[in-house]
Amino acid sequence: MKKTVLIILAGLSLMGCGASKNLVPASNRPIMTSIDLVNVVDDRVKVSVDPGAFTTDNVTFFIPKTVPGTYSEDNYGKYIQNFKAYDYKGKELSFSKSDDNTWNISNGKVLDKVTYEVNDTYDTEGEVQEAVFSPAGTNILKGENFMLNLHGFVGYFDGLKEVPYEIAISAPSNLSSTTSLTKKSGTNGMDTFVAGRYFEVIDNPIMYAKATAESFEISGITVNLVLYSPNQMYTASDLKERMQTMMGAQKSFLGEVNSTKQYNIILYLSTLGEEDASGFGALEHHTSTVVVLPEQMPLDRLEQAMVDVVSHEFFHIVTPLSVHSKEIQFFDFNDPKMSEHLWMYEGTTEYFANLFQIQQGLIDETEFYKRIMDKINNAKSYDDNMSFTEMSKNILVAPYKENYANVYEKGTLINMALDITLRDLSKGEKGVLWLLKELSKKYGDQVPFEDSELIGEITAMTYPEVGEFFETHVIGNSPIDYPAYLSKVGLTITDVTQESGYFLNGDIPYIDVDENNDNAIFIREGITLNSFFIDLGAKGGDVIKNIDGVNISLETIRPIIGASFGWTADKEIQMVVARDGEEITLSGTVGTPMVELETIVPIENATSEQVALRNVWMKG
Numbered sequence: 001m002k003k004t005v006l007i008i009l010a011g012l013s014l015m016g017c018g019a020s021k022n023l024v025p026a027s028n029r030p031i032m033t034s035i036d037l038v039n040v041v042d043d044r045v046k047v048s049v050d051p052g053a054f055t056t057d058n059v060t061f062f063i064p065k066t067v068p069g070t071y072s073e074d075n076y077g078k079y080i081q082n083f084k085a086y087d088y089k090g091k092e093l094s095f096s097k098s099d100d101n102t103w104n105i106s107n108g109k110v111l112d113k114v115t116y117e118v119n120d121t122y123d124t125e126g127e128v129q130e131a132v133f134s135p136a137g138t139n140i141l142k143g144e145n146f147m148l149n150l151h152g153f154v155g156y157f158d159g160l161k162e163v164p165y166e167i168a169i170s171a172p173s174n175l176s177s178t179t180s181l182t183k184k185s186g187t188n189g190m191d192t193f194v195a196g197r198y199f200e201v202i203d204n205p206i207m208y209a210k211a212t213a214e215s216f217e218i219s220g221i222t223v224n225l226v227l228y229s230p231n232q233m234y235t236a237s238d239l240k241e242r243m244q245t246m247m248g249a250q251k252s253f254l255g256e257v258n259s260t261k262q263y264n265i266i267l268y269l270s271t272l273g274e275e276d277a278s279g280f281g282a283l284e285h286h287t288s289t290v291v292v293l294p295e296q297m298p299l300d301r302l303e304q305a306m307v308d309v310v311s312h313e314f315f316h317i318v319t320p321l322s323v324h325s326k327e328i329q330f331f332d333f334n335d336p337k338m339s340e341h342l343w344m345y346e347g348t349t350e351y352f353a354n355l356f357q358i359q360q361g362l363i364d365e366t367e368f369y370k371r372i373m374d375k376i377n378n379a380k381s382y383d384d385n386m387s388f389t390e391m392s393k394n395i396l397v398a399p400y401k402e403n404y405a406n407v408y409e410k411g412t413l414i415n416m417a418l419d420i421t422l423r424d425l426s427k428g429e430k431g432v433l434w435l436l437k438e439l440s441k442k443y444g445d446q447v448p449f450e451d452s453e454l455i456g457e458i459t460a461m462t463y464p465e466v467g468e469f470f471e472t473h474v475i476g477n478s479p480i481d482y483p484a485y486l487s488k489v490g491l492t493i494t495d496v497t498q499e500s501g502y503f504l505n506g507d508i509p510y511i512d513v514d515e516n517n518d519n520a521i522f523i524r525e526g527i528t529l530n531s532f533f534i535d536l537g538a539k540g541g542d543v544i545k546n547i548d549g550v551n552i553s554l555e556t557i558r559p560i561i562g563a564s565f566g567w568t569a570d571k572e573i574q575m576v577v578a579r580d581g582e583e584i585t586l587s588g589t590v591g592t593p594m595v596e597l598e599t600i601v602p603i604e605n606a607t608s609e610q611v612a613l614r615n616v617w618m619k620g
Contacts, residue, residue: 025052030164030194033154037171037208038189040142043120044081050113051157059108060158061085063101064151064333067136067202068320069283071338071395071404074132076152077101079124083116101334118153123275126555130515134279134292139268143172145209145228147268149283149290151202151333161198168192171208178213178226179206180264180287199331203285207266214240219251221260227267233295234269234302242303243310249360250314253352253620257318257437264288265310269295272558282309284316286445296562307362308507312353320345323439329448339451342392343474347411348432351419354412355433359620368618369600373493375412376482377598378508381526382406384479388414414474417485418466420617424488425463428616435462489614490606493598500530500595502564511544511557519554523577532593536586542577549574564590 032050039046049061063077077100085093085103087110095105105111121137132138132152139147154167166184169191171177181193181204195201209228212235216223225243227236243265264287270277272294282291291313293305320328320339327339339345358368382403388410394400419432438461443449449457455475459467472478483493503510510529514520523533525540533539544552547560567590574587603610 025055028052030166031157031160033165033167035148035153035167035169037146037169037175040140043123043140043142044117045140045146045153046115046117047153048113048115049155049157051111051160051163054108054111057106057108059105059111061103061105061114061155062158062334063155064202065101066336066396067151067333068328068331069285069316070133070136071342071407072130072133072401073396074130074136075100076121076132079119079121079138079152081117081119083114085114086112088112114155120147121152122147122277125278126274126519126553131279133281133283134268134270134277135281135283135290137277137279139277143174145230145268146171146175146207147290148206148208149202150205154201156198156333164197165195165201166192167195167201169206169208174210175208176211176213177206177208178211178224178264178266180204180262180285181206202333205266205285205288205290207268207290212236216240216244218244218247221247221251222262223247224262224264225267226264227269229269229295230271231295234299236267238299239267239303239306243306246307246311246362247314249362250311250356253356253360253433254315254318255437257322257440260287260317262287263314265291267291267293267306269293271295272562274555278554278558280305282313284313284321286317286321289313294558294562296559296565298565301565307357308353311356312349315349315352315356316345318352318436318440319348322445323436323443324445324448325451325454326448327451329446336396338393338395340389340393341451341454342395342407343388343411343414344454346407348415348436350408351412351415351432355419355618358618365618369491372413372416373598373600374506374508375409376493377527379406379409379413381524382410384410385477387477388474410480413480413482417473417480417482418469420485420488420613421466421469422462423613423617425465428613430462431617433620486600487603488610489617490603490610491600491614492603494601495596496599497594497596498599500593502530502532502567502590502593503561505530505595513554514543517543521552521554521557528595528597530593530595532590535591536573536575536588537584538575538577538586539579542579542584544575545578545583546576547573 029052034048036046063080065075066073083103085095085105087093093105093107093111095103097103120140121132122134122139125131136149138149138152139145170189171191173189177191181195184192184194207226207228211226211228213224213226214236225236225240227234266288268277270292277292280293282289289310291309293302297305325339325341327337354371357363386403391400391403395404415432422430422432435458455470473480486492510524510533511521512524514522521544523538523540523542529540546552550556569590569592571590573590574585576583576585
């Protein structure tokens with residue numbers, strides 16, 4: 001009798017302190033995570049992360065500093081508040097912070113769970129110097145929209161990145177979810193998702209929203225297009241036909257390359273308000289992409305932006321999602337070691353995003369030449385004497401990080417020159433797409449390459465001249481003679497005048513933000529301005545203080561740029577600028593903005609060999 005009572009009491013004691021569910025070591029059970037999207041207070045979401053039992057006293061919990069595809073230190077831990085650690089009796093445990101993203105918990109052997117609240121990044125983009133890029137950011141709009149890039153909500157424990165996760169999300173019943181995460185269950189406002197490891201958590205964003213959706217099939221891939229338009233200006237059906245045509249052309253371009261059966265496009269349209277997203281573009285994932293664009297864009301511009309942005313992200317299924325180095329395969333979210341091959345991860349991808357459109361007949365030769373010329377002009381804004389591999393390895397620190405955007409400009413041009421070289425040496429049979437397919441066969445998404453060995457392997461697969469090209473222009477710091485490569489395919493560069501936007505020439509801005517001067521908006525120097533700025537008397541370096549009575553800041557310039565898409569040539573404008581310590585008032589009509597630019601055209605007397613090489617390069 002006495003022994004029986006003792007056993008019963010012992011059992012009750014275990015149940016009371018919660019230890020029975022934690023007898024399983026943390027490495028042997030899923031990490032149970034909950035996210036509450038219903039009880040949102042002050043735009044904050046409560047999160048709980050419950051691991052198994054730890055055998056050590058010192059336990060470290062992380063929120064990522066950076067994530068793959070962003071190439072920036074965003075410190076998502078800055079958006080965490082009211083962090084608490086609890087033991088099995090519900091008593092708070094002491095902890096310390098090493099930095100914005102790291103919590104060190106003592107008495108780890110009795111740690112039951114951690115809880116905290118998450119602020120969203122969209123609300124603060126206009127307030128901080130280095131804002132999180134919107135497609136990698138988070139949005140909390142109670143009852144309306146939740147953009148869950150999960151690296152901003154869900155953290156990981158040291159040593160447990162390879163442990164499965166189970167994520168339970170309570171959400172308003174009027175919002176639908178979109179994600180590539182595997183759903184375990186979904187009933188009564190509670191969705192439960194599972195992931196094999198932490199990388200799968202952050203690789204699968206979720207959007208809960210009052211959204212519209214369309215699906216279509218492309219060569220065995222189911223594509224889901226989900227669109228959130230806060231003012232219901234657009235629906236997914238508005239973009240379906242164009243996206244289906246575009247992605248069908250991509251699959252035709254790629255051929256047998258196929259690493260997924262499902263692909264989700266999550267499109268968030270921003271109002272450009274003070275507490276809304278302002279970083280436009282996309283962030284790739286293995287089976288999805290998050291896109292952020294302005295809701296005010298006319299449909300034709302929105303369609304083209306989606307073609308350009310989504311095509312780039314979808315091509316990431318080739319690199320780095322399939323072909324990548326160990327630095328990416330075993331990515332350290334809080335002490336990242338960066339790969340030296342951004343020329344491929346972003347450069348090749350951006351090159352394909354343009355090349356496939358000319359090869360598949362989505363754009364004509366004139367538009368393709370314009371895009372290449374834009375890349376050449378844009379690349380001039382960056383350090384052309386910087387080793388691309390050195391920049392890539394050090395992309396998180398100065399002076400390299402200031403040159404990051406050049407991966408989309410010079411990175412494209414590196415691949416163009418490499419493609420023309422391969423086509424020339426192989427009599428048209430081999431190009432960059434052939435090269436990436438061969439690398440995909442050799443590696444695939446589960447086998448990484450050694451960072452320092454890739455260029456040698458590429459040289460061995462191709463020609464000594466290819467190795468010389470890399471040593472000179474990618475590893476080395478010698479600028480590329482673009483006219484010389486264009487000449488190989490019978491093209492040359494000349495001057496033309498063409499129409500532009502008022503503040504943008506396509507994707508190229510005439511204005512920028514000075515993060516070191518209270519985010520002042522200034523007119524860029526070192527570029528050719530359009531007639532709008534020239535006729536007003538504006539100059540590169542002018543700081544724009546006021547437009548039509550509106551004091552200019554990062555927040556107020558956005559709606560003006562949006563409205564400019566609808567300006568007519570006879571609109572009167574008054575602009576106050578600061579120049580050399582004085583404020584100057586400029587006024588006049590906005591006119592039809594024109595800009596003098598260099599352009600690429602065919603050589604009149606090109607040889608048959610040049611024309612043949614151009615055709616195989618551009619037409620495949």
